[in-house]
Amino acid sequence: MQKFLPVNSNEMKERGWDQVDFVYVTGDAYVDHSSFGAAIISRLLESRGYRVGMIPQPDWHRKESIQVFGEPRLGFLVTAGNMDSMVNHYSVSGKRRQKDSYSPGGRMGLRPDMPTVVYSNLIRQTYKNTPIILGGIEASLRRLAHYDYWQNKIRRSVLMDSGADLISYGMGEHSIVEIADALSSGIPVQELTYIPGTVYKCRDLSRVYDPIVLPSYEELQESKKAYADSFAMQYKNTDSFTARPLAESYGTKGYVIQNPPSKPLTSQEMDDVYDLPYTGKYHPMYEKDGGIPALEEVKFSLTSNRGCFGGCSFCALTFHQGRILQTRSHESILREAVRMTEDPDFKGYIHDVGGPTADFRQPSCEKQLTKGVCQNRQCLFPDPCRNLNVDHSDYVALLKKLRNLPGVKKVFIRSGVRFDYVMADGNPEFLRELVEHHVSGQLRVAPEHVSDQVLRYMGKPQHEVYESFLRAYEKANRKTGMQQYAVPYFMSSHPGCTMKEAVKLAEYVRDLGFTPEQVQDFYPTPSTLSTCMYYTGIHPLTKEKVYVPRNPHEKAIQRALMQYKNPANRELVLEGLKLAGRMDLVGYGKQCLLRPDKYKSGPPDKNMKSQGRKKTIRNVHKKKAK
DSSP: OOOOOOOSHHHHHHTTOSSOSEEEEESSOOEESTTSHHHHHHHHHHHTTOOEEEEESOOTTOGGGGOTTOSOSSEEEEEOOSSOHHHHHBOTTSOBOSOOTTSGGGOSOSSOSSHHHHHHHHHHHHOSSSOEEEEHHHHHHTSSOEEETTTTEEEOOHHHHHOOSEEEOTTOHHHHHHHHHHHHTTOOGGGOOOOTTEEEEESSSTTOSSOEEOOOHHHHHHOHHHHHHHHHHHHTTOOTTTOOOEEEEOGGGOEEEEOOOOOOOOHHHHHHHHTSOOOOEEOGGGGGGTOOHHHHHHTTEEEOEEOOOOOOTTOOHHHHTOSSOEEOOHHHHHHHHHHHHTSTTOOSEEOEEESSSTTOOSOSSTTHHHHOOOSSOOSSSSSOOTTOOOOOHHHHHHHHHHHTSTTOOEEOOOSOOOHHHHHHOSOTHHHHHHHHHSOSSEEEEEEEOSOHHHHHHHTOOOHHHHHHHHHHHHHHHHHHTOOOEEEEEEEESOTTOOHHHHHHHHHHHHHHTOOOSSOEEOOOOTTOHHHHHHHHSBOTTTOOBOOOOOOHHHHHHHHHHTTTTSGGGHHHHHHHHHHTTOGGGBSSSTTOSBOOOHHHHOSOOTTOOOHHHHHHHHHHHHHHHO
């Protein structure tokens, strides 16, 4: 049976080790599953012969908590975990969340805010010269100066605040192996300035080849335009084939240098990563606490791809996984699925087969594999590129193989399909297969908004594309004799969304006849194009000015409009309608969002002709008769 990596010195000694090569410090509980970055990197290093000890969720108040294994031979690897800690801890309104799904029993409070910084400083207090390498989503998206929503200011690169030596950004497999091999060969960490997918510090630019010099940290603090310009340069240098080194000055403290990204993994490399000997479980030490909730979400799901060419403005995938699709082979995915069916807890249902976007299974065009992605154009927005390779056949073939495996009853798709990509496909087979075999009553899709103005700032297709998808989805359901529904996700308060657009979205929700249980308010997270617009009021790629709903009260109104039926939201909805000049939506007609306040507006007019109003009046009389 495959063992977990050691989590204490006794387990290290049981393996016959007197020292580990790397100590892996993570803000998540220890889950040895391929959906967790710490598991992938630690198992990958193990496969290359390195000894790795795990310190999950150390007590950051005590230096002893990171001294479990003593000083590692090569260095400390530090990550906040699978999520940015601030998103993990706080809602968009700043309220402390009650549950941490990546901690034992979902308990909150087992990691600090910004653990990347806190853990690194804790390590540096004890081990003055031991290399510290940062990784994971938090460090990756904060690798250069960035707007911090929670402090409402520009923060320095996490490399400057943490005292660490390097950042391995992106998914990290290529760079972490190259870092490990270099350190093992005796090269000082200060000399590791050449590795793609890394960020490092230096005193001057004498050893940096052909850099793009970004606005300095001081300039970014003083000028929002400088910040927008800097972001645009970063955005255009996220491709491993075309990117140049980026240099950001910190005055007398020198520069932070971002090397170009690592090359995408080949299918064979992806297979190798996912074929590593994961236990697929959380560490037994968490059994008493009820386990790790986050594992339940992915335990019976399969990753088939990485990267996304969708280009949504509010998503950080461009900066983290990149726009070039990377896929596993059918054989690798089927091997994992067979192992899954042998799990005693498996009930016959594979919960998901996908990635950032489920139905992407190849790069958007052939040239990306040799020349990279276009710097100044998107693949799907505002319209699908004429060179876009739209083909669902490989994905359909994979799904058929999975659902024919012994022990598999149903294969669901829950990571989301890109509906504009579906509509660009002239072959209706995928939509038919989706409806007939892979939907559990409701298909979740993300149109995000109905205003074309807002959708343009979101990097999403026009609303009519979503409407055409709904018609095709309904037609496919009729043909297969199914009765399944599309459940849309909408977002409030995105840059570009005025009160007028918010009301338009509320009217659409009204016409759908449902009230969203939850509303996603736009959350400004590091390294997204939307966050840059939120902070600067400037679209960084077009330089146009953008309206931004920043005021918490205005954001609350936009959120309330989507749940206008909730009596608790009445005053906010009424205020929003007044601000938008849409008081025609207060009344007794079918199109109205609110009924007049009977204490302020008096009884209904006897001569009202609307059938909706007559029904309302009849209901009032019935109640009085009772």
